[in-house]
Amino acid sequence: MIRYLIRRLLWAVVLFVAITIITYIIFFMIPTDPARKACGQLVTPACVKSARHYLGLDRPVYIQYYKFLERLVVHQSLGRSFANRQNINSIIGRAAPITASLVFGGAVTWLLLAIPIGILSALRPRTLLDRSAMVFVLVGISAHPVWIGLIFSWFFGYKLGITPIAGYCEAFSPPQGAACGGVVQWFYHMILPWITFAILFAALYVRMIRANVMETLNEDYVRTARAKGAPESRVMFKHVLRNAMLPVVTMLGMDIALGLGGAVFTESVYSLHGLGQTLVQSLSGDDLPTTQGIVVFGTLAIIVFNLIVDLLYAFIDPRIRLT
16 A cells, blocks of 8 residues: 555656646747736837846746746745736635636536436436437537537526526635625536536446446346345445446546646636636736646646545455555
8 A cells, every 4th residue: 555655656746747847848839938028018128138037037948947846845836927926826726716616516516417317327228218318428528518608608597597697706705895705606606617517527427337337237246146136226236336336436537637627618608717717818928837837736636636536446446456
């Protein structure tokens, strides 16, 4: 167990360094100069030179990268934005809870949709329920989240007035003077984003769960359990579902990591200023520190969550041994 954790942590360090280096290389390949943007409309050679020195862009790339690692490791700081000189830790601290609310709430939503639909579809193949589930899968995989979000926002928000069209409410510590706040309002504003975000993954999980359950039902140990007279409920929960859900646990870790990147589409539709929207703005403004900070934060979040999923997978399946 300890050796496994040490190997994973060492691999996490290697992955972290590789991703940050690649981010630096890509940023410096872009044919733009953040110093010129920092000077505004009154761009002069003297202003650009001064801005480059102030932002540290006149140093070699490896020196800039070393300074970034030093700030991160020694001071736990991601630096300051090129665009507005704000502390990047604070920028991420404001945006991360919004993206986390969207991604983890969406994950719960797609599991609540996919697990019962996939199981019932597998138990009743080629019925109306099964065919309806396959139509849902086809629509969920084919439709883009932006299109789905716009349709939902127009129909449920504008035409029916059931849900808010856009915006975000703080659940526990709303700022003074905010238009809304509290858990109820937070949940109310996140219903449509959760469903929009979850549809694609729910469709994929319905198909995967259906196939896994149908395959597991034909295994020898399931037939043996039934031949011994075990109740059908015990056969389903102890033998079928426990084994059929193992790939779901594995996919969940990867899909939540994928969802961190795909959240930008849902955030753009519902005006959620999370990490995705912040990253897009920093990229358009050539703001390397903010871009790098979001990449680092996302990388660490993905590594930690995948480690948790790996340990959970080993706990669920006793055949797996951490050596």
